[in-house]
Amino acid sequence: MNFFEHQDRARRNTRRLVLLFLLAVLLIVLAVNLAVGVFLFSFFESGFQGLNASVKAHGTVSLLTLLIIGGASWYRMSRLRSGGDMVATGMGGTWVDPDSDDPLLRRLCNVVEEMSIASGLPTPHIYVLESEKGINAFAAGYMPEDAAVAVSRGALESLSRDELQGVIAHEFTHILNGDMRMNIRMMGLLYGILAISVIGRGLLYSGGRRRSVISSRKEGGGGHILGLALLLVGYIGVILGRLIKAGVSRQREFLADASAVQFTRNPDGIGGALKKIAGLSAGSHLKAADREEVSHMLFASGQSFWISMLATHPPVEERIKAIDPLFRPEEMKVGVAPGTAGAGEGRGRSAFRSSDDPWAFLTGKRETVAASSFSEAVLQDVEAPPPxxxxxxxxxxxxxxxxxxxxxxxxxxxxxxxxxxxxxxxxxxxxxxxxxxxxxxxxxxxxxxxxxxxxxxxxxxxxxxxxxxxxxxxxxxxxxxxxxxxxxxxxxxxxxxxxxxxxxxxxxxxxxxxxxxxxxxxGTERKRYGRGQCRDALVRIFSVLAWQGHESEILARRAFMAGISRILPMDVPPYGVPLDWTGDMDRALPVLEVLDMTTKGELIQALVITASHDGRLSLEEAELLRTICACLHVPVPPVLPQLTA
Structure with a gap:
């Protein structure tokens, strides 16, 4: 499954999340109506039957419930508008200066930078959860430009470099797959479901302190009963929220683990981190009050669940066995001495060194690259990137x-x-x-x-x-x-x-x-367009690429026709020399940005055909293609040396 298929799957999961949320809201509305009905039956002389007959009364209760849930979700989503930074700081994260001298932080920054180049993503903000001794991490944000990666202090101090690299690769996979965007939206939606329990807790607390407004007969009793009822209804929301997160999150964790192994080519990295989580007393546990809200984002479950079906992550032992089928529980590691995990990391460089430097050719100034290298870099299988x-x-x-x-x-x-x-x-x-x-x-x-x-x-x-x-x-x-x-x-x-x-x-x-x-x-998403609605923008972008990469108008026309006929096979437009190529690019890119993801994949394949029609891909063409991909929100890793022409 390549990048574009993963992005489409993430959008389908988001639609599934919205449907599950609406179902949960419906159940909560019914439960609140029942709770209010029981309360009024207990504390009104006229009893419950008269009120039950009133559709207007139940409509009012339903409307108020919907307003509370919708208002709470809107409030939380508006607070999360700034992206991953808000989530990381809300969990107590401390921003890490990329130029830090601290050995542990320097090692973390190096690992994140390596993954950024390998995946073709801009480097995210890095945070450390200083008060958390459990081994955990998460990535948050709407898009790569507002992404943040947070790592617990326990992970920094307990994991080796390879193990930390496996954890970071796992989190970058969530960014690549589009999971990160869905995760932060899930936070906003599910916050509304939890609002009823918060109100119930407040009423239960206040009901014992002052006289009930509704019932003049029983001091504090009404507040207690209504608060208890709403608290119970709220816990229905909590359980539904956990079920939704578990249903959406579990399979993604197996996929992210597998992708991390493919990225690092080292199953002992992420496998070792999971073994330490299982073997250390602190495990992956987080102390932060908001850990429930971000549980679906975490590398491993930050809390215990008394019913396994409510857990947002598969059991650690199952994840280890998926990576290492020969794993035995007695192999669990028991950690390393705090503060020694990152010893020896250089200030400016990665501690890793390849014995055979594959980038040695960079001392020369080759100005052509193989066209296949670019298309393979973009259309790679996200679950199995090049070794x-x-x-x-x-x-x-x-x-x-x-x-x-x-x-x-x-x-x-x-x-x-x-x-x-x-x-x-x-x-x-x-x-x-x-x-x-x-x-x-x-x-x-x-x-x-x-x-x-x-x-x-x-x-x-x-x-x-x-x-x-x-x-x-x-x-x-x-x-x-x-x-x-x-x-x-x-x-x-x-x-x-x-x-x-x-x-x-x-x-x-x-x-x-x-x-x-x-x-x-x-992370506002605009309406997605198909290729027919972007015809003029497609003509502009193919014309510019053909004109920039070929020496004559005849060759440029042939290159243009070879590529655009792949994306507009039933309506092939004529070629025209671009008179204002930078203006054409600036006008076309915002339009093509909202193409559906499947069409984007086909577009990039067609663009590579145009650029390489003369049998080579120049440095300028490679840079132009990389820029087009970035503006389409498609990450492009650097061209691999062994694929260089």
Whole structure:
């Protein structure tokens, strides 16, 4: 099952979640009507029968119940609009500076960065649950641009590097599969179901302290009875909520475990983490009061369930056996000494080193790559990524000069990285471009940019865009005004010579796209379109790609026809030379962003056919394809070296 199939499945699961939620609401409304009826029967002289005959009274009770549930869900979802950061901080998470010197935190950041490059996702914010000694983690957010990964202090101190890498790979799989978006929506919906129990608890508490408003005959009795009834009804909601989470979450955990093994090529990593959860006294238990609300997001169950069918995760022993069929319970590990798990991790680099560096070719300046490498990277099986994907990602990080990595990880230095990457390929107007940096961002930032330029020029072009995504976690921490100034600077640098290279367009477009994703709170999904509704945008994007990658109009027309006939077989449009290629791209990408996921997969295959029609895929074509994919919310890992032409 590839990325697009997983995304479609996640959307089907979301629709299933909504149907289950509506069914739960219906049951709760019926139970509340029954509870209120019993209360009124007990405390009104006229008895229950008269009220029972009144459809209006029951309608009022139903409407109030629906308003409470709907209002509580709306409130919670509005609080979660900022994405994963809100969930992580709500659980007591502390943000981790990507440039941290702490060995355990440095190791965590390195592992997350490796997974970001391997999966083609922008680096998420990283949090540590400092007060949690159990081994656990979760990923939260609506989309990769607002994602957060949180890890418990117990996981940092108890897990080896390989085991931590297995846990992080598991969480990244949830991001790739679209599970993360559904999880955060589930939090909002199920919060409304729990609201009735909160009201019942409040009435039960207050009923014993003051005279009941409804009943003048029994001091506090009415409040007690109604509160107890609503509390019981509320627990029906709790049980229904757990059943919904269990029904949606359980199978996904097996799939994420399998994908983590495929990513890391090391079953002992995630397997060892699960064995430690089973063997250590703290297990995966969390102390946070909100652990019930996020239980479906966690790497392992953060609490105990007295009925197994209510558990959001399969039993740990079953998950271990799925990874290691020869597992025996007596093999459970009993942990490592706290504080030693990350000893020896380098400050700037991953501790992992490949004995045979597959990125050694980066010392040369090859400017063509195999077309198959791009389509395979995008259309890979999410449950079984290529065997060396993580190894190559780690090796790619070693090929990035230390000063550039430091700038990508530094909140204070990340704004200088983007101008430096831009200027690294600039030759004609370097002096004017540097003057523009000084006038827009100041002399201090100019000195930072000049300091990064020598290393930026040494960076292989294939790593420029992946490095910009690596810097995204730090960029999210930059204040809004500085981000606005950065975008203003990048636009001004482009306008100086009145023309835009493919790389300049890709770098600036990706920067703007990621920032727009940050600002697009709430994960609002627009209506999905089919290919027929996006015909004009498809013509624009194929025309630009054919024109950029082929030396003559005849070759460009052939390439255009070869690709677009795959996506519009019944209505093949004519080719036209793009007169404003950057404008065509900017107009087409927002339209294609709302294509349905199946069509996006077919679109990318067709685009690769157009780009590689002349038998090669140039660096510019690869960067343009990567940018198109990012704007379509399709992650693209770096091209693998062994697939290089």
């Amino acid at each position: 060396d994907r993580l190894t190559h990602a780690v090796s790619a990080m070693t090929a990035i000069p230390d000063p550039l990595l430091h700038a990508a990880r530094s909140v204070k230095g990340v704004s200088a990285l983007f101008p430096a990457l831009f200027l690294a390929r600039e030759r004609d107007m370097m002096a004017e471009q540097l003057e523009k940096v000084a006038s827009v961002m100041g002399e201090a930032r100019l000195r930072q940019v000049e300091g990064l330029l020598p290393q930026a020029r040494k960076l292989h072009p294939l790593l420029s865009l992946p490095l910009s995504d690596l810097a995204f976690s730090s960029l999210r921490q930059v204040d809004r005004e500085e981000k606005r100034i950065l975008v203003k600077l990048m636009d001004a640098m482009v306008m100086l010579d009145g023309k835009m290279t493919v790389f300049e367009y890709c770098l600036v477009r990706l920067l703007k796209h990621r920032m727009e994703g940050m600002e697009r709170t709430g």
